[in-house]
Amino acid sequence: MAGNEQKHPFEAEPWTIIRRPAISELTPRELRLGRFGAALFVISQAIPYFVLVNVRWMLAGSYIPAGMNQWVGGLLPTILLVVGILFAWLGVHANLEGRKGALQGWFTVNVLLGVAAIVILLVALTTYPFNTLSHYGSIYVTCLGTAVFYTIVSTIVMLGVIFRSAAGLVSPRTPYGPESAAVTWTFNAVAWFALYLALYVI
Amino acid sequence: MSSIFADISQSEALRRGRRMLPPVVRGLFWAAIGFFIVNTLVSEVLDRTPLAPYVTKVSVTFGWTAATCGWLLGVGAWELVVKPYFGSPVEWDVPNDWRRYFMMSLDHKVVGIQYMVTSVAGFFIAGLAAMLMRFELMQGNLWTFPTPNAYLSTVGIHGTIMMFSFGTVMLVGGFGNYLIPLMIGSNSSAFPRVSAISQWLLPVGIVTVALSPILGTWTTGWRGYAPLAEQDPNGIVFYYLGVFAMTTSSLLVSINLTATILFQRAKGLTWNRIPMYAWGILAASLLNIIWLPEIQMTFILALLNNIVPLPMFSQIGTPLTYMEVFWLFGHPEVYIVVVPAFALWQEILPVMGQKTLFARSWGVLGLVFVMMFSGLVWAHHMFTNMRNDQMLPFSFFTEMISIPTGFAFLVSLGTVWKSRLRLTTPTLLVFMSMFNFLIGGVTGVMLADPVINLQTHDTFFVVGHFHYTIIGAMVFSFMAAAYYWLPRFSGRMYNEFWGKVGAIWVFIAFNAVFGQFLLIGLRGMNRWVPVYPKYLQNMNFEISLFAFLLGLGFLFNLVYYIWVWRYGKRVDANPWSAKTLEWQSTSAPGETNFDPPVQVLMGFYDYSDERPVCKPTSPAEVS
Numbered sequence: 001m002a003g004n005e006q007k008h009p010f011e012a013e014p015w016t017i018i019r020r021p022a023i024s025e026l027t028p029r030e031l032r033l034g035r036f037g038a039a040l041f042v043i044s045q046a047i048p049y050f051v052l053v054n055v056r057w058m059l060a061g062s063y064i065p066a067g068m069n070q071w072v073g074g075l076l077p078t079i080l081l082v083v084g085i086l087f088a089w090l091g092v093h094a095n096l097e098g099r100k101g102a103l104q105g106w107f108t109v110n111v112l113l114g115v116a117a118i119v120i121l122l123v124a125l126t127t128y129p130f131n132t133l134s135h136y137g138s139i140y141v142t143c144l145g146t147a148v149f150y151t152i153v154s155t156i157v158m159l160g161v162i163f164r165s166a167a168g169l170v171s172p173r174t175p176y177g178p179e180s181a182a183v184t185w186t187f188n189a190v191a192w193f194a195l196y197l198a199l200y201v202i
Numbered sequence: 203m204s205s206i207f208a209d210i211s212q213s214e215a216l217r218r219g220r221r222m223l224p225p226v227v228r229g230l231f232w233a234a235i236g237f238f239i240v241n242t243l244v245s246e247v248l249d250r251t252p253l254a255p256y257v258t259k260v261s262v263t264f265g266w267t268a269a270t271c272g273w274l275l276g277v278g279a280w281e282l283v284v285k286p287y288f289g290s291p292v293e294w295d296v297p298n299d300w301r302r303y304f305m306m307s308l309d310h311k312v313v314g315i316q317y318m319v320t321s322v323a324g325f326f327i328a329g330l331a332a333m334l335m336r337f338e339l340m341q342g343n344l345w346t347f348p349t350p351n352a353y354l355s356t357v358g359i360h361g362t363i364m365m366f367s368f369g370t371v372m373l374v375g376g377f378g379n380y381l382i383p384l385m386i387g388s389n390s391s392a393f394p395r396v397s398a399i400s401q402w403l404l405p406v407g408i409v410t411v412a413l414s415p416i417l418g419t420w421t422t423g424w425r426g427y428a429p430l431a432e433q434d435p436n437g438i439v440f441y442y443l444g445v446f447a448m449t450t451s452s453l454l455v456s457i458n459l460t461a462t463i464l465f466q467r468a469k470g471l472t473w474n475r476i477p478m479y480a481w482g483i484l485a486a487s488l489l490n491i492i493w494l495p496e497i498q499m500t501f502i503l504a505l506l507n508n509i510v511p512l513p514m515f516s517q518i519g520t521p522l523t524y525m526e527v528f529w530l531f532g533h534p535e536v537y538i539v540v541v542p543a544f545a546l547w548q549e550i551l552p553v554m555g556q557k558t559l560f561a562r563s564w565g566v567l568g569l570v571f572v573m574m575f576s577g578l579v580w581a582h583h584m585f586t587n588m589r590n591d592q593m594l595p596f597s598f599f600t601e602m603i604s605i606p607t608g609f610a611f612l613v614s615l616g617t618v619w620k621s622r623l624r625l626t627t628p629t630l631l632v633f634m635s636m637f638n639f640l641i642g643g644v645t646g647v648m649l650a651d652p653v654i655n656l657q658t659h660d661t662f663f664v665v666g667h668f669h670y671t672i673i674g675a676m677v678f679s680f681m682a683a684a685y686y687w688l689p690r691f692s693g694r695m696y697n698e699f700w701g702k703v704g705a706i707w708v709f710i711a712f713n714a715v716f717g718q719f720l721l722i723g724l725r726g727m728n729r730w731v732p733v734y735p736k737y738l739q740n741m742n743f744e745i746s747l748f749a750f751l752l753g754l755g756f757l758f759n760l761v762y763y764i765w766v767w768r769y770g771k772r773v774d775a776n777p778w779s780a781k782t783l784e785w786q787s788t789s790a791p792g793e794t795n796f797d798p799p800v801q802v803l804m805g806f807y808d809y810s811d812e813r814p815v816c817k818p819t820s821p822a823e824v825s
Contacts, residue, residue: 037393044453044494138514142506
């Protein structure tokens with residue numbers, strides 16, 4: 001390899017061709033790294049919710065409108081998302097025990113819950129009985145819009161794990177995918193629950 | 203064993219895959235398709251209003267979102283992120299020549315260079331806007347811009363692109379991506395796909411803000427003040443969207459670099475051995491992770507005011523509310539910009555003096571405490587809107603933050619003291635940066651005093667102050683770092699004479715411009731207005747001449763830098779005899795940094811110890 005030895009260190013090979021399975025085994029350290037990255041992401045995305053929840057200055061003097069449907073846009077998506085936390089972690093647990101079918105089953109239920117929550121929130125966003133120029137109306141549509149966005153994200157994340165599991169890429173030795181999806185779902189559900197309390201209860 | 207995170211960039215020698223459009227061309231094509239489809243859908247179907255134009259505030263918002271997604275997918279996210287997420291194998295061919303810089307890359311060095319080039323492009327676009335402003339201010343009447351709003355849009359474009367594509371980005375996304383994995387002995391950043399995506403959001407943001415006047419002028423400056431912004435035409439929508447793209451870019455890269463510094467360190471690189479620049483990046487990244495999402499949500503609320511529209515910050519809340527949530531981010535932003543610059547002083551001076559870094563732990567403490575205090579000073583931007591008793595705590599903390607800032611000065615000066623200092627171009631630029639920040643810091647302490655603050659509010663004194671802190675400290679430190687690491691990036695060395703000519707040129711021009719900003723501000727020159735009293739014209743005329751000289755100085759440095767990179771004299775791998783790990787590897791973009799991985803044996807700043815700082819180790823060993 002005399003030619004290589006004489007090659008200047010700042011010249012590279014002509015092509016780098018990346019061919020890899022989408023996912024492979026993780027070392028404990030890599031798992032910790034993934035968990036840390038997910039935690040940082042969740043912390044960063046919790047901050048917009050702090051801004052939204054801390055809207056007492058906006059809600060000051062407002063009230064929950066009399067014709068408000070407490071179910072659509074309120075209780076129903078809250079129930080769907082919060083129940084989904086349990087199913088998401090049941091899926092994670094199933095994966096750790098090597099029950100691939102159970103993982104896919106629980107996560108599929110969650111995708112359905114997510115789609116249902118999105119539809120209900122969109123219905124609420126189009127049928128509310130008040131003016132968006134009111135104190136309550138402005139906060140309401142902003143919070144529901146945020147909830148729809150994050151619910152779409154967490155549902156897609158769940159869907160990705162189902163596809164990867166079906167392709168044989170998720171196993172007890174690669175627990176990060178289901179775990180991060182469950183963390184994302186839990187974050188979204190808890191954050192929405194906080195918004196729900198601010199909008200409907202407090 | 204491979205992983206989904208750090209090792210994904212390691213190549214396998216397989217055949218080259220199928221050909222496709224060049225990724226940037228494909229990205230532009232998909233962006234155009236996305237914009238056309240979604241804009242048409244919104245403006246002509248879902249939100250159709252008789253006689254409304256094809257592009258409305260609402261449609262352009264959704265169209266821009268679709269275009270951005272199309273762009274990211276086209277430049278490589280489709281193959282590198284989306285398809286693998288749904289179970290397909292990663293398939294991405296990277297030519298190891300100039301073309302790799304025009305596509306999504308998992309190589310941290312390629313991403314770093316992409317960031318640097320994009321960021322410098324943003325700097326010169328924003329600089330061009332500054333030249334136009336100074337051209338206008340050569341006369342006291344409106345003679346260059348057609349309307350005051352056109353002038354204000356230019357001010358806004360200058361500040362926005364300078365802050366969000368250069369000040370926040372260059373030292374973190376640019377040098378950080380390239381150097382941090384090298385400096386900590388890693389072959390990759392922790393989440394290469396995250397940085398790959400984040401880099402390609404930056405040009406989206408720059409182009410969006412630069413083209414915002416196409417949709418109409420906007421008057422708010424880089425702060426996007428609501429409810430003032432509600433009066434503006436559609437251009438303000440592109441301000442919010444462009445800033446959203448650029449801040450998302452910085453947020454993602456900060457998450458990646460934080461995880462990289464904490465988890466990717468080589469064996470033996472313990473906490474008390476982490477390089478100073480890595481400490482600076484860690485502090486700035488943590489600030490980014492906390493404050494960028496805060497301002498993003500604020501800007502989304504302001505955007506909704508424009509496109510729904512909602513009455514937030516006017517009937518609901520007050521203009522003061524917006525100012526509070528903006529400056530809650532706005533002042534930590536200053537430290538996001540300058541903390542890495544402080545770290546650079548402490549990185550370069552021990553090498554140039556070949557002397558042990560003085561009081562290293564106090565230097566680290568200074569960076570950390572500046573980071574922590576930065577969230578306690580924001581209301582000094584709003585003294586004109588506050589009661590006297592509310593000002594006091596913010597005045598106090600603003601003055602107190604000069605103490606940990608002083609640590610950076612003391613550590614640097616203590617390192618230089620009795621050292622065998624080589625007065626190279628990087629050394630000179632570090633001293634210039636320290637001098638400039640001293641002026642910025644002293645005027646900052648003056649502005650922390652409500653009496654002076656209220657007298658000089660919205661004058662050029664304030665403009666001079668923050669240009670001394672940001673350009674003076676960050677840009678001069680950036681130039682120092684650029685010359686310092688030029689041999690590492692290119693394998694070539696600049697000529698000291700021409701390097702110093704470039705440094706002295708911008709230093710003289712910079713001080714001639716912004717020193718006089720301080721003086722003309724005290725004489726009554728106001729910000730935000732293209733017209734001013736006759737008695738200020740001579741000084742403004744002269745300032746503008748020096749501003750053009752400053753612009754030419756930056757251009758000279760850029761041209762010379764590119765020339766050296768291409769044709770400069772070849773040089774040894776470690777021409778400064780530095781001890782940090784980036785100098786222990788000669789890997790170019792596309793090559794592995796450390797093969798085999800290294801084990802760190804001692805700290806990097808003890809120049810009294812002649813032993814090697816690292817040795818090769820087995821691949822699995824990391825700290």
